Amino acid sequence: MSTDNVVDTKRRRFLVNATSVVAAVGAGFVAVPFLSSWMPSERAKNAGAPVEVDISKLEVGRLLVVEWQSKPVWIIKRSDKTLADLAKNDENLSDPNSENIDQQPAYAQNHDRSIKPEVIILVGICTHLGCSPSFRPEIGPADLGADWLGGFFCPCHSSRFDLAGRVFQGVPAPTNLVVPPHMYVSDNVIVIGRDGEAV
Ligand code: FES
Numbered sequence: 001m002s003t004d005n006v007v008d009t010k011r012r013r014f015l016v017n018a019t020s021v022v023a024a025v026g027a028g029f030v031a032v033p034f035l036s037s038w039m040p041s042e043r044a045k046n047a048g049a050p051v052e053v054d055i056s057k058l059e060v061g062r063l064l065v066v067e068w069q070s071k072p073v074w075i076i077k078r079s080d081k082t083l084a085d086l087a088k089n090d091e092n093l094s095d096p097n098s099e100n101i102d103q104q105p106a107y108a109q110n111h112d113r114s115i116k117p118e119v120i121i122l123v124g125i126c127t128h129l130g131c132s133p134s135f136r137p138e139i140g141p142a143d144l145g146a147d148w149l150g151g152f153f154c155p156c157h158s159s160r161f162d163l164a165g166r167v168f169q170g171v172p173a174p175t176n177l178v179v180p181p182h183m184y185v186s187d188n189v190i191v192i193g194r195d196g197e198a199v
Pocket of ligand 1: 126127128129130131154155156157158159172173
């Protein structure tokens with residue numbers, strides 16, 4: 001993942017000091033510290049236990065990276081505009097309606113691929129050969145083209161995904177990014193790794 005956009009919490013051993021970091025997106029791309037709540041013990045984390053995340057301080061348009069089962073999990077709050085723009089990608093996607101049921105739980109098999117439309121949660125691993133794509137939320141950057149409405153770009157073999165993790169046609173990645181099992185235990189607290197619906 002591009003270090004311009006994201007500070008990976010894993011490097012800071014965030015579960016030890018209960019501190020995480022979000023990446024700033026949009027204008028400036030300045031990384032901003034973000035204090036979060038982390039409940040599992042180190043031992044539980046290593047066993048792949050569910051991870052509880054407080055997103056109350058996560059700002060719209062920013063990416064929070066957490067670790068679950070040794071994998072990066074991305075959490076992003078999407079704006080109304082971002083949600084409206086998703087439909088513009090549909091005709092260029094391989095699986096716009098998330099018909100491949102292996103890529104998300106049933107409760108995320110919808111157009112937004114999420115329990116709450118404004119919050120998308122994805123496993124940050126490319127479905128081609130497992131690289132971690134870069135978060136590219138900009139609209140129409142020179143290297144991705146005028147039609148780019150924000151999403152994820154895999155630097156390994158140029159696969160592209162939109163801000164619902166849906167893969168574009170004509171790239172090596174065969175499927176949409178995975179939505180991990182997750183549930184809300186309150187408005188702002190998500191458990192990654194456990195199934196459930198919004199509270
Ligand atoms: S690993 Fe992502 S495109 Fe190949």
